[in-house]
Every structure is written in C-alpha cells, then in structure tokens.
Amino acid sequence: MGKRANPMAVKVSLTYEVGEAAFALGKSEATIRNWIKDGLPIMASKKPLLISGQDLRDYIRAKSKGAKTSLGPDQLFCLSCREGRKPLRMAVAVLPNTDKTDRLEGLCETCGGVASRIISKAKSPHFAATFRFK
Ligand SMILES: [Zn+2]
Structure with a gap:
C-alpha cells in the first residue's frame, strides 16, 4: 500500500475522469479503477467515466476511517x-x-x-x- 490519498486534494465542485482523479491524488489510474470496482460511485455509464469530487472525497474519507467498503456477495x-x-x-x-x-x-x-x-x-x-x- 502506498501513501494514503488526501481527500482535500480533490475539489467537491468538480467532476473527474479517471486519469484526472489519479493525477490529483497522486495515484495510478489502476488504483482509481479498483476503487470504482470497490464501490466508488461513477456519474455515467458512458465513457469517459466521470466521478464527482464529492463522491471521491467521501470515498477516500470512508476508506481512511477504515470503513468497510468491500461488498458482501449479496450487497x-x-x-x-x-x-x-x-x-x-x-x-x-x-x-x-x-x-x-x-x-x-x-x-x-x-x-x-x-x-x-x-x-x-x-x-x-x-x-x-x-x-x-x-
Ligand atoms: Zn441506504
């Protein structure tokens, strides 16, 4: 595991493509895609994927709190x-x-x-x- 992402590195008023989110947070695009698989909400099903800054920040906060974000098989x-x-x-x-x-x-x-x-x-x-x- 690398350094924890800083939730304040994203702006809640913006939307991010995967590459932009990765850049803002100093993470790889693969990491952001893993977060999406793990439950980070995306705004549209069409490409490019868009993530709201608010969702991104909430997700990072929940993750760093140790909140369980991985899903059970029926969730x-x-x-x-x-x-x-x-x-x-x-x-x-x-x-x-x-x-x-x-x-x-x-x-x-x-x-x-x-x-x-x-x-x-x-x-x-x-x-x-x-x-x-x-
Ligand atoms: Zn609910």
Whole structure:
C-alpha cells in the first residue's frame, strides 16, 4: 500500500475522469479503477467515466476511517448509507457499463436510496443466482 490519498486534494465542485482523479491524488489510474470496482460511485455509464469530487472525497474519507467498503456477495453499494446494503426484495436492474462489465442497480433496503455495484459480465450468472434480475 502506498501513501494514503488526501481527500482535500480533490475539489467537491468538480467532476473527474479517471486519469484526472489519479493525477490529483497522486495515484495510478489502476488504483482509481479498483476503487470504482470497490464501490466508488461513477456519474455515467458512458465513457469517459466521470466521478464527482464529492463522491471521491467521501470515498477516500470512508476508506481512511477504515470503513468497510468491500461488498458482501449479496450487497450493492448504497450512495446514501455509503456502505454495502442488500437491495430491496433483492431486485436489481442490470445496466450496461463497459464491454466487460455491467452495473447492477437496486434500492437500498435500509434507506430506499439508489444502490449499485459494478460486476464482471463473466460473473453475471453467479449474481443472477443471488439477486432477482429485472
Ligand atoms: Zn441506504
């Protein structure tokens, strides 16, 4: 593990592409992509991926607090709770993300907010057994 990212290095009023976020934080693009896989919210499913500065800062803070951001096998990442949550009635929509990944989106069973998760298409059958795909 390298030096911890400084959440104040990003501006909450800006949006960042992966490369820009990496540059601002002194991290590699691969690190930022891992964060996205780990639950860092992105603003659009189209390329280029955009990350809001606020989400980026919140994510770094949650990470440095030692908050658990890795998701259980039956969880999505809730943007409001900022934690892994099960989707309401285990129902999720499958949205295209990239060539190799899809985005699962459901409603948080705790707060009713939007919760999502990026999955590898290769693992889709596995998640289909856990969640109810709409
Ligand atoms: Zn929630």
